[in-house]
Amino acid sequence: MNYGSKTMTRSKLTLALAMGLLAASACSKNGSSDTADKGAAAVKEAGETTIAAGLNQKGRFFTLAKAAGLDATLAGPGPYTVFVPADAAFDKLPAGAVDSWSKPEARTDLTRTLTYHILPGTVLADDIGKAIDSANGKAQLATMGGQVLTATREDGKIVISDAAGGKAVITKADETRANGVVHETNAVLMPSAAS
Amino acid sequence: MSKWMLAAGAAALAVSAPSAAQQGGGRGGQKEHSGHAQKADRGGGGQKARAQRGGGDRQQQANRGGDRQRSQQMRVAQNDDRRGRGGDKVRANNRDNDRGRNEAKVEARGSDRSGNVRVDNRDRGREHVRTVKLDEKVRGNGNARFAVVDGNDIVRVRDVNRGVVRVHDIDRDDLFVRRLGFGVGGCPPGLAKKPVACMPPGQAAKLVGQPLVVAGRYGALAPVPVALRNFYYDDDDYYYRYGGGYMYRVDRGDNLISSMIPLFGAALIGQPLQPNYINSNYQPSYFNSFYPNSSYDCYRNGYGYVYETDCMTGMVENVIPTYGNGYGVGQLLPSSYGYYNLPYTYRGYFNDDDDNYYRYAPGAIYQVDRETALITSVAALLTGGLSVGQPLPVGYSAYNVPMAYRSSYFDTPDVMYRYDNGYIYAVDPGTRVVRSVAYAIV
Secondary structure, X not given: OHHHHHHXXXXXXXXXXXXXXXXXXXXXXXXXXXXXXXXXXXXXXXXXXXXXXXXXXXXXXXXXXXXXXXXXHHHOOOOEEEEEEOHHHHHOOOOOHHHHHOOHHHHHHHHHHHHOOEEEOOOOHHHHHHHHHHOOOOEEEEOOOOOEEEEEEEOOEEXXXXXXXXXXXXXXXXXXXXXXXXXXXXXXXXXOOOO | OHHHHHHHHHHHHHHHHHHHHHHHHHHHHHHHHHHOHHHHHHHOOHXXXXXXXXXXXXXXXXXXXHOOOOOOOOEEEOXXXXXXXXXXXXXXXXXXXXXXXXXXXXXXXXXXXXXXXXXXXXXXXXXXXXXXXXXXHHHOOOOXXXXXXXXXXXXXXXXXXXXXXXXXXXXXXXXXXXXXXXXXXXXXXXHOOOOOOOOXXXXXXXXXXXXXXXXXXOOOXXXXXXHHOOOOOXXXXXXXXXXXXXXXXXXXXXXXXXXXXXXXXXXXXOOXXXXXXXXXXXXXXXXXXXXXXXXXXXXXXXXXXEEEEEOOOOXXXXXXXXXXXXXXXXXXXOOOOOOOOOOHHHOOOXXXXXXXXXXXXXOEEEEEEOOOOEEEEEEEEOOOOOOOXXXXXXXXXXXOOOHHHOOOOOOOOOOEEEEEOOEEEEEOOOOOEEEEEEEEOO
């Protein structure tokens, strides 16, 4: 009997230990799966929609991207982070600028301008914010065109500045896509002139 | 006397034997390659790929000298390095082309170890590597023209223009394009001043306002390929024709050239490299591994372009684009991009097919139309790249790991992760030095 109870205690202990272990492992699993879930949810939300497919097909940014042969890029493997200026932003450019871009002779300028709006990898607005904070208020972002954009915070909003000092405010952030993320802005960013 | 003759005979044997053996070796190599062509091409990363590329360049030089439409016999050195023999060094000697006229003089160097094809042409006292001879008898049959390579392999020549030879290799069922120094009419530097076929850059500008026929003298003109109609679109006022390294916009009203767009780097080949093309202060981290200098080739980096020059003469032999300078769709891909060279992480996405092939040049992966060698699309954009052991470049302060990998690779006080060109890199937060490749997204 005595022997028996001892056995029982032992087995109970083992059970308790086992449960404890299970609980512990369940806890740690929960911890990481939260992040994983978030990532998975974002991917799920993005679905099969690529950056190219998610853009307004008749919008001016996408029209210009097509003229530069970049539509296939934005539909391909990325990931890319794209600052997409609203259609109205193109009206702020000097008269004739957009028209001249659609000519074959100006494709160089157009490509340089568009690639100045594309960053390597998926950079969420929050990531830019953290980078601004850790870099004393001014974060530099490398673009696919080779030049660098500067990100700052103004009135709680993230502002992207171009080489000439022109500023674009992120108006709608974090539109995640299957191959990256799109941030809508209110201005076209202009790279410095070809050297 | 008889002793002397015997000695001479032995010497002759000794001379011919290695040549025959080398030829045999070359054949063997080719056979092997035909079975594994794709594999060999794709397997070659880094130095190997570079070696293949180098061969292509040499090839181009060789071709440049050989392009004479009026010639009875056309000899074009074929791209030997497609065989994947990394060690082959084939070099054309342009300086001799004035004398050579209808043939490219080609020297093979340093190739004994690697099964190089070396044909010792005693008649001419020169060495020829993989010469292609157009057969005059079948030449009149429209497209069905054939060429004999080394007197053995028969390849179909699809097209011979001033500037471009398209060859269809029946053995390998492979179409490849050889450009013969496009833009300057396929002229080697020594011939650049000769009339008709060669157009120095300064003269090119004078074509604006001239009838299109005049441009036709400098290179056969063709309508814009269908794939590029969106980029060079004909309208009620203008239409486009291309050839000789330029895209011409022609006024429908008077049929005069209203403007011309150089197809990348065209006008510079065969010209001395001007010092103001070069910004020597900046070299991207990948530069030296992609463009190693040799005793023949000197690579210079300048404002978005890489110039390959002949170290001796300083003449531009090739102009290689980088995407940052707006190079892209509607442009000719330089002939040196003869092999599949995509970074490994992108190989699963883009494979050459019947219509297009894909090539990586610093800044982008381009989709190229097989028939015309014109870039039809930018398949992917790439950055200059991060490299392990180097400081993180400016502009990577923001976390940019793709969504699907964020749960595994997130910044901590001990390590931060940054994405670049298909890789996730681990970076030391303190020193900002790229520590290792944490993950390759394939």
